[in-house]
Amino acid sequence: MNKLGNLVQDRWTHGDGDGRVLTSAVTGEPVAAITSDGLDFKAMLDYARSVGGPNLRKLTFHERGDMLKALAQHLNEIKAEFYALSSATGATRRDSWPDIDGGISTMFVFSSKGRREMPNDQVYLDGNVEQLSRNGTFVGQHIYTPKLGAAIHINAFNFPCWGMLEKLAPTLLAGVPAIVKPASSTAYLTELMVRRMVESGILPSGSVQLICGGVGDLFDHLDCQDTIAFTGSKHTAEKLQQHPRVISESVAFTAETDSLNMSILGPDATPGTPEFDLYIQEVRNEMVAKAGQKCTAIRRIIAPAGIAGDVVKALSAALGEVRIGNPASADVDMGALASQGQRDEVRERVADLSAEAEVVFGGNDTFDVVDADSRIGAFFMPTLLMCEKPLTSTAVHSVEAFGPVSTVLPYGSLDEAVELAKLGEGSLAGSIITNDNNVARELVLGTAAYHGRMIVINRHCAAESTGHGSPLAHLVHGGPGRAGGGEEMGGVRGVLHYMQRTAIQGSPETLSRIGHRWIRGADERDPGVHPFRKTFEQLELGDTFRSKSRNVTLDDINHFAEFTGDTFYAHMDEAAAAKNPFFEGRVAHGYLIVSFAAGLFVDPDFGPVLANYGVDNLRFLTPLNYDDTMAVRLTCKQKTLRGDSGYGEVRWDAEVTNQNDEIVAQYDVLTMVATDAHWASVR
Numbered sequence: 001m002n003k004l005g006n007l008v009q010d011r012w013t014h015g016d017g018d019g020r021v022l023t024s025a026v027t028g029e030p031v032a033a034i035t036s037d038g039l040d041f042k043a044m045l046d047y048a049r050s051v052g053g054p055n056l057r058k059l060t061f062h063e064r065g066d067m068l069k070a071l072a073q074h075l076n077e078i079k080a081e082f083y084a085l086s087s088a089t090g091a092t093r094r095d096s097w098p099d100i101d102g103g104i105s106t107m108f109v110f111s112s113k114g115r116r117e118m119p120n121d122q123v124y125l126d127g128n129v130e131q132l133s134r135n136g137t138f139v140g141q142h143i144y145t146p147k148l149g150a151a152i153h154i155n156a157f158n159f160p161c162w163g164m165l166e167k168l169a170p171t172l173l174a175g176v177p178a179i180v181k182p183a184s185s186t187a188y189l190t191e192l193m194v195r196r197m198v199e200s201g202i203l204p205s206g207s208v209q210l211i212c213g214g215v216g217d218l219f220d221h222l223d224c225q226d227t228i229a230f231t232g233s234k235h236t237a238e239k240l241q242q243h244p245r246v247i248s249e250s251v252a253f254t255a256e257t258d259s260l261n262m263s264i265l266g267p268d269a270t271p272g273t274p275e276f277d278l279y280i281q282e283v284r285n286e287m288v289a290k291a292g293q294k295c296t297a298i299r300r301i302i303a304p305a306g307i308a309g310d311v312v313k314a315l316s317a318a319l320g321e322v323r324i325g326n327p328a329s330a331d332v333d334m335g336a337l338a339s340q341g342q343r344d345e346v347r348e349r350v351a352d353l354s355a356e357a358e359v360v361f362g363g364n365d366t367f368d369v370v371d372a373d374s375r376i377g378a379f380f381m382p383t384l385l386m387c388e389k390p391l392t393s394t395a396v397h398s399v400e401a402f403g404p405v406s407t408v409l410p411y412g413s414l415d416e417a418v419e420l421a422k423l424g425e426g427s428l429a430g431s432i433i434t435n436d437n438n439v440a441r442e443l444v445l446g447t448a449a450y451h452g453r454m455i456v457i458n459r460h461c462a463a464e465s466t467g468h469g470s471p472l473a474h475l476v477h478g479g480p481g482r483a484g485g486g487e488e489m490g491g492v493r494g495v496l497h498y499m500q501r502t503a504i505q506g507s508p509e510t511l512s513r514i515g516h517r518w519i520r521g522a523d524e525r526d527p528g529v530h531p532f533r534k535t536f537e538q539l540e541l542g543d544t545f546r547s548k549s550r551n552v553t554l555d556d557i558n559h560f561a562e563f564t565g566d567t568f569y570a571h572m573d574e575a576a577a578a579k580n581p582f583f584e585g586r587v588a589h590g591y592l593i594v595s596f597a598a599g600l601f602v603d604p605d606f607g608p609v610l611a612n613y614g615v616d617n618l619r620f621l622t623p624l625n626y627d628d629t630m631a632v633r634l635t636c637k638q639k640t641l642r643g644d645s646g647y648g649e650v651r652w653d654a655e656v657t658n659q660n661d662e663i664v665a666q667y668d669v670l671t672m673v674a675t676d677a678h679w680a681s682v683r
Contacts, residue, residue, distance in 0.1 A: 002032040004191045006039055007198065007210035009047045015039060015213055022188060025090035025336040026326055028376040032188040036213025042221045044179055044209050048150035049225075052177025052206025057146050059204075060121050062643065064173050065114030067202060072107035074200045075193070079104065082161060082193060089160065089186045090336030090378060092327040095290045098470065103165035106489070109473035110169035113491050120640045122146075122175065124492075125515050126501060129508075136521040141511050144499040146175035147252075149225030151498055152218070154240075156231040157183035157338045158293040160190040166473065167229050170494035172207060176227070179218070181211040183232070185339045219243045227252040227498055229488065231295070234258045237484055254497060255484035256477070258400050260424040262300040262409075263468060264417050264443055266434025271310045274459040279303075279433045280311070282457065283406065284318040286469050287382050288334045292404035293342070296429040296469035299400060302420050305410035312386055312408055316361040319382045325370025326377075332370050337378040337403055346380055349401035356393040357385035357407050380404060390420055397423040414439065418446035426481020431455045431468040452479030452487065518542050518637045518653060531636060532603035536648040536673045543636040547600035549659070552588050554626040560592045587623040593630065593665055594618070597656050601634045606683070608674040610647055618667035622658065629659045637668065646678035 003019060005012040019035030056064065075082075079100055086096040118124055126142035133139075151171045155163040164180055171178045182190035194210045197203060211218075222228075222245050230237050234257035240246065241253050263283060269275035286298040303311045327335030337343045350363060362383035369379050382404040387396045390409035397420075411417040421430060421443075430451040432443050435458040444454055453475060457465050471477040476490035488494055504511055508521035524544035527534060531543045561567045569576040570583055577583045594615070603609075624630060638651040650673045656665040674682070 002188070004032050004034045004187060004212040005195070005210075006036055006212050007194060007208065008039060008044055009209070010198075010205050012195075013039070019213070020184065022185060023339070024088040025338050025340075025378045026088065026328075026372055028340070031088050034184050034187055034212050036211050036216065039211065039216060041211075041216045041218035044211075045150055045218065045221050045226075047206055048177040048179060048209060049148065050206075052150070052204070052208075053146070053148060053175070055204035055206055056172065056175040056177060057122060059175065061114045061118035061124070061173065062120040062641075064175060065111045065118075066643065068107050068111035068114070068169055068173060071197060071200065071202045072104050072111065074202060075104050075107075075196065078196055081196070082189065085189050085192055087326075087328045087335070089189060090291060090327060090338055092332055092335045095327065095335060099159045099162045103159075103162035106162065106166045106473040107169045109491075110173050110495070114173045114495070117492050118495070119516070119638070120642075121516050123515055124496070124499065125517060129511070129519050132505065137507060138505065139508050139511060139519060139521065140503055140505045141515060141519075142501055142503050143515060144496055144501050146499055147225045147227060149176070149223060149227065151176050151178045152222070152226060152228045153178050153180045154215075154228070154230045154232065155180070155182045155190070156295070157185045157342075158290060158295070160186040161193055163231060164190055164193070166471070166477070166489055168208065169473070170489065171498050172203075174495045174498035176498040177207050177209075179209045179211065181215055184213065185342075187212045219245050222246065222249055222251050224249045224251065227254075229254050229497075230484075230486075231256045234482060234484065252497070254478070254486035254488065256295060256428065256479075256486050256488065257482065257484035259295055259426070259428040259479060259483045260299045260397060260400055261296055261427045261429050261468075262302050262421050262424055263298045263431040263433065264421065265301075265303040265307075265311065266432065266436055266439045266443075267304045267414070268436045268439065269434055270307055271314070273435070274462075275433050275435050275457075276307075276310075276314075278457060278459070278462050280314045280318055282431065282433065282468050283315060284322075285467065287319065287404045287406050288322055289469070291334055291337050291380065292382075293338060293402055294469050296471065298406055298431070298468060300396065300420070300424060301406055301408045302411055302417050303408060305412050308386070308408055308410040312360050312384065315384055315408075319361055319384060322382055323370055324367065324379055324381065326372040329371045334382070334404065336372075337380055340378045342402070343378040343380050346401050346403035346405065349399055350383055350385075350405055352399045353385055353395050353401060353405070353407060356395045357387035360384050360386045360408075384408065391416065397425070414442055414446075417443065421447040422450050424450065424482065426479055426483045426485075427451050428477065428479040428483045429453045429455070429469060431457060433457045435459060450480060452476060452483060512541060516541065516638065518635055520653065520655075524635060530603040531634070532607050532609045535608045535679045536639065536641065536650065536675045538676070539636050539639060539650060539673065541636055541639070545601055545634045547632040547634070549629040549631040550596060550600060551629050552592075552596065552624060552626060554586070556596075557586065557588055557592065557626055560589055560595075564589075564591075566591075583623050585625065587625055588628075590620045590665070593620070593624055593656060594667070596630060597632045597654065597665070600630075600632045601654070608679045610672045610674055612669065612671050614670040616651075616668040616670060618665065620665050622662045622664050624658060624664050630656055630664060632656050634669070641675075647672045647674050649673075
C-alpha cells in the first residue's frame with residue numbers, strides 16, 4: 001500500500017498510523033493510504049514565513065515568472081504519468097485534459113502575465129500618482145507588496161491538479177509561499193505532481209509544502225499576514241471562516257463553494273436554429289464532462305416554456321448516446337464519480353430534487369457500463385429532471401447534485417428567465433445562448449450581479465468558444481452568494497489577492513525611489529550626455545534632457561495638413577476655429593506637436609536606443625497657436641530589464657510646453673535600449 005507523503009519543511013514525511021485507505025473510483029481497489037497525524041503544523045507555517053517567503057521575495061516578478069515557466073515546461077514533459085494515474089479518479093482522458101493540461105497552461109499564462117504586465121521589480125504600482133498638495137511637493141501612490149505570511153490552499157477533489165496549480169501560480173508570482181491541502185479522495189494525484197515539482201529543483205526552499213490528510217491545529221497559528229484560498233462546500237467554508245483565529249486576526253479568506261449554475265436558452269433559439277443545437281450540445285457536455293463533478297457545471301436549464309419539451313426530447317436523445325464505463329477505455333464518454341460515497345450522495349440529492357421535479361431521463365440504479373462493474377465502481381447514469389413550476393419551487397434552486405444531473409426550468413418571459421437565474425442565489429458561471437444581441441444584453445444586465453462569469457454563445461463565436469464551464473487564467477473565477485463570494489485568477493488581479501495594498505505618501509523624489517518610477521516633481525539629473533547615448537545599465541531614473549525651443553508657424557500647419565491629409569477645420573479655417581470654445585483661432589495639429597517634439601529630443605546617431613515601440617497616455621492640454629514656440633522635457637521614468645534579451649524597456653516622461661511654460665502635451669515614450677553587453681557587441 002502506497003502511503004502518501006507530506007512535504008514538511010522541504011522533507012517528505014509520513015503521518016502517524018495506517019491512515020485512511022483511498023480506493024479507485026473505477027475498480028474499488030486500494031490506491032493509497034492518507035494521514036497527516038503527528039505533523040507539526042506550526043512549524044510548517046514558521047518555515048513558510050522564515051524560509052519560503054524571503055526566498056521568493058528576493059526575486060522580481062519577472063524572475064518568478066521565469067520560474068513558473070520552467071516549472072510548467074517540466075510538468076508538460078512528464079504529464080503522461082499524471083494522465084495514467086488520473087483514471088483512478090474516474091476521469092476519462094478528455095476529463096483529465098482540463099485538469100492536467102489546463103493546470104499547466106494556467107502556470108504558463110501567469111508566467112506570461114508576470115513578465116509582460118508586471119515590472120521587473122518586487123513592488124507593484126497601483127494606479128496613477130495622486131497630487132495631494134497645491135505645488136505638487138506632497139503626493140500619494142498606492143503600491144502592492146507581498147504579504148509576509150503563508151497562503152493556505154484547501155482544494156476540492158474534482159480537479160486535483162488544476163485546483164492546486166490555479167491557486168499556486170498567482171501565489172508564487174506574488175512572492176508568497178503556499179501550504180497545499182488537497183481533498184483526500186484524490187490526493188494521490190496531487191501528491192505525485194508535487195513530488196515531481198520538488199524533484200525538478202526549480203522552486204526555492206520553502207516555496208511549497210503539502211498536507212495529505214487533515215489540517216490539525218494549523219488554523220490556530222494563523223495571523224494577519226496569511227491568506228486562505230478554499231474550494232469546497234459552503235458548509236465547510238462557513239465553518240472555517242468562523243474559526244476564532246481567522247476572525248481575531250482578520251485572516252484574508254477567499255472561497256469558491258456551491259454553485260447552481262444556470263444556462264438560458266434565448267427565445268429566438270428555436271428547434272432548427274444553430275443556437276438550439278449549440279444549447280443541447282453545451283448542456284450535454286456540461287453534464288457528462290468529469291461526470292458532472294464540476295463547480296461550473298450547468299445545474300439549471302432555463303428554456304422558453306414553448307420549447308421546453310423539445311429541449312427535454314433533444315437532451316434525452318443526446319444523453320442516451322453517452323457511453324459510461326472504465327475511463328481508461330477509448331470507447332467511454334463518461335467515467336465514474338470520484339468515490340462510492342460521492343455516488344451515494346448524488347443519489348440522495350436526486351431524491352431531494354424529485355420532490356419538485358420529475359425525472360425525465362436516467363435516474364436508474366441499473367445500467368450498462370463498459371469494461372467495469374457498475375456495482376463496484378462509482379458510476380452514475382446521466383439524469384435529467386423537469387420542473388413545471390420553477391418560480392414557486394425551492395429545491396431546484398438550492399439543492400446541488402454534484403454529478404451528471406440537471407433540471408429543466410421553463411420560463412414565459414425574459415423577466416421570468418432573469419428571476420429564475422437569481423433564485424440560484426449566486427453562481428460561479430452562467431451562460432446565455434442566443435443570436436439576438438438585444439436579448440443577450442437584457443439577460444446579462446439582469447443577471448450579472450449574481451454571477452462571477454458569464455458567457456454568451458451564438459453561431460458566430462461557438463467554434464472558438466471555450467464553452468460554459470471552462471475557467472480561464474485571464475478571467476476571474478469565483479462568484480457571489482452561494483458561490484462563496486470569492487475570486488481567483490483573473491490575470492494580475494489574482495496575484496494581488498496575496499499582496500497588501502498600501503497608500504504611500506511623501507515627496508515625489510521619495511516615492512520615486514520606493515516605486516522605482518520617476519514622478520513629476522522629483523529630482524531631475526543632468527546625464528552629462530544625451531540620455532539616448534546611455535546603455536540600459538547607465539541610465540538612471542531622473543536623467544533629463546531639455547530641448548531647445550522651436551517656433552511653430554502657419555506654414556508648418558499648412559504643410560502638415562497638406563502632407564497628411566488632416567484638414568480638420570480647427571487647423572485650416574480661422575473663422576470656424578474661433579467659434580470653437582476651446583480655441584482662439586487656427587491651432588497646430590496635436591500630432592504635429594508630437595512629431596516636432598520628437599525632432600527636438602531625438603538623438604539621431606546609431607546608439608543604445610534600439611527602437612521606439614509606442615506612446616502611452618498622450619494628452620493635449622493647452623492649444624498651440626501658430627507663432628507660438630514649443631520645447632520638450634524628456635526624463636527617464638521607468639526601466640524594465642527583459643531578462644537575457646540584450647535590451648530593456650525604458651519609459652520616458654515627455655512634457656511639451658509653450659513660451660509661457662504652459663503644458664501643451666504630456667505622454668510617455670516607450671523605447672527599447674541595449675544593455676552594456678549587447679551594445680558592446682554591436683557598436
